Amino acid sequence: MTKQIIIAGSGFAGLWAALSAARAVHLAGKGEEVAITMISPTPNLIIRPRLYEAVLENMAPDISALLTAVGVMHLPGIVDSIDADHKQVTFLPRDGAPQTLSYDRFVLATGSRLFTPPIPGLKEFGFNVDTLDGAQALDAHLKSLASRPESLGRNTVVVAGGGFTGLETATEIPTRLRAILGEQAAIRTIIVDTAREIGSEFGTGPLPVIREALAETGVEPRAGLRVAAIDADSVTLSDGERIPAQTVIWTAGMRAHPLAAQVPGDHDNLGRVVGDAFLRAPAADGIFVTGDAVRAATDNIGNVAPMTCQHGLSLGRVAGHNAAAELVGLPTHPYSQPKYVTCLDLGPWGALYTEGWDRQVRFTREEGKKIKQEINQIWIYPPAPDRDAVFAVANPDYVIVP
Ligand SMILES: Cc1cc2nc3c(=O)[nH]c(=O)nc-3n(C[C@H](O)[C@H](O)[C@H](O)COP(=O)(O)OP(=O)(O)OC[C@H]3O[C@@H](n4cnc5c(N)ncnc54)[C@H](O)[C@@H]3O)c2cc1C
Known part of the structure; x- marks a missing residue:
């Protein structure tokens, strides 16, 4: 009987898991014996790392032809539940009734979601750049500000969270606001974080660089504080300050997709x-x-993969390979990714490229920006639907960052 590999998710990890599994099955010459099925809402790769950008074009490339080229079937819908004891998942198709699907190997690649704590007004008034829908809603809202009466609140954006996403979003906002409200508008962008200084969590090398980029892009830091409440016209901080702001972008914190909780074991x-x-x-x-x-x-010295696309691409290749390898009799491959780099976009200032877990500054400003653009516009995009070319880079030990 045909063996079934089911992959939930068509993000970076899910896509590369599918390509890597297909490669392993092909290498073993067992294409007739193993079926690989990917389940996700649509056959698209959402380019989440770019959703802070001002122009939301080509953020969801279609991967149908690519999946077809390597023999992976896509089912549109979601996995709703996992029954690990019976090796079954419940599949909710986009159209039609729920189905129970059995698997020999299941790869959970449903990613993460923005964590939204119960802050008054956050659900109603907060925007995000976590999902394509969220980023599009923010874009439409920002553009709609131009038709509102001039006020401090209209001209002010507060970004909650001074991590990667918060910094990338905040440093882009002044340019976006000026394009919408005009060069003369008295705009304000404020970034709020509980850290002792915005950027301090990046380490002593990056901190002065981030400080400089915030100053140059005109983003006001509010450190050691949290957002306590939001309404349609303002944000209240934990020290009681009330900032008139009709736009609040929440970027603070990620959590694994809820399906992860259904997988038995430690979390x-x-x-x-x-x-x-x-x-x-x-x-x-x-x-x-x-x-x-x-x-x-x-x-083996204690580092753990953060929630990043950089790691997702490798984690996907390894998980997909191993899921298939166990079924077709190929050696399994341990996950290892000792090299860690970061590339933080800081708007018109440029970008900050670091190497190592201690984030040693390697490139800044335009040099860093060139790397960021290459990562964002080329590296993380799906490959062309050419089976042999795909298999040449879908091996589990493929090194993305040399
Ligand atoms: C604004 C922003 C900036 C970022 N910047 C960077 C950066 O500079 N560098 C970096 O390395 N990382 C960055 N990241 C993080 C990166 O985007 C994530 O780590 C990466 O997307 C994780 O990949 P994934 O495949 O695990 O999950 P995701 O990309 O989240 O994909 C999950 C997939 O699962 C699908 N899915 C969800 N629920 C179900 C279900 N029930 N059934 C089936 N399918 C389901 C989704 O539709 C999607 O296809 C950024 C993220 C954001 C939001």
Whole structure:
């Protein structure tokens, strides 16, 4: 009987898991014996790392032809539940009744979601750049500000969270606001974080660079504070300051997709399944976990993969390969990703490129920006639907960052 690999998710990890699984099945010459099925709402790769950008074009490339080229079937819909004991998932198709699907190997690649704490007004008035819908809603809102009466609140954007997403979003906002409200408008962009200084969590090398970029782009830091409440016209901070602002963008905190909680075994404080060296869920026979849904060691000196696309691409390749390798008799491959780089976009100032877990500054300003643009516009996009070319880069030890 045909063996079934089901992959939930068509993000970076899910896509590369599918391509890598297809490669392994092909290498073993067992295409007739193993079926690979990907389930996700639509056959698109949402380019989440770019959703802070001003122009939301080509943010959801179609991967149908690519999946077809390597022999992976896509089912539009979602996985609603996992029954690890019976090796089954409930599939809710986009059209039609729920179905129960059996698997021999299941790869959970449903990613992560923005964590939204119960702050008064956040659900009603907060915007985000976490999903394409969220980024489009923010874009439409920003553009609509031009038709509102001039006021301090109209001209002010507050970004909650001074991590990667918050900084990338905030430093882009002044240019976006000026394009919408005019060069003469008295615009304000404020970034709020509980850290002792915005950017301090990036380490001593990046901190002065971030400080400089915020000053140059005109983003006002409010450190050591949290957003306490939001309404249609203002934001109240934890020290009681009320800032008139009709736009609040929430970027603080990610959590693994809720399906991760249905995988038996240990989970970390972000809700990720604690995977073994091969990205198996150790307490669930036949289940692999990957991307933002897994807590995985990147090396043997204590580093753990953060929730990033950079790691998702490799985690996907390893999980997909191993899921297929176990079925077709190829050697499995341990996950390892000792090299870590970051590239933080800081708007018109440029970008900050660092290497190592201690984030040593390597490139800044235009030099950094060139790398960021290459990452954002080329590296993370799906490859062309050419099976042999895809298989040449879908191996589990493919190194994305040389
Ligand atoms: C604004 C922003 C900026 C970022 N910047 C960077 C950066 O500079 N560098 C970096 O490395 N990372 C960055 N990231 C993080 C990066 O985007 C994530 O780490 C990455 O998307 C995780 O990949 P993934 O495949 O695990 O999950 P996702 O990309 O979230 O994909 C999850 C997939 O699962 C699907 N899905 C969801 N629910 C179900 C279900 N029930 N059933 C089936 N399918 C489902 C979704 O539709 C999607 O296809 C950024 C993220 C954001 C939001």
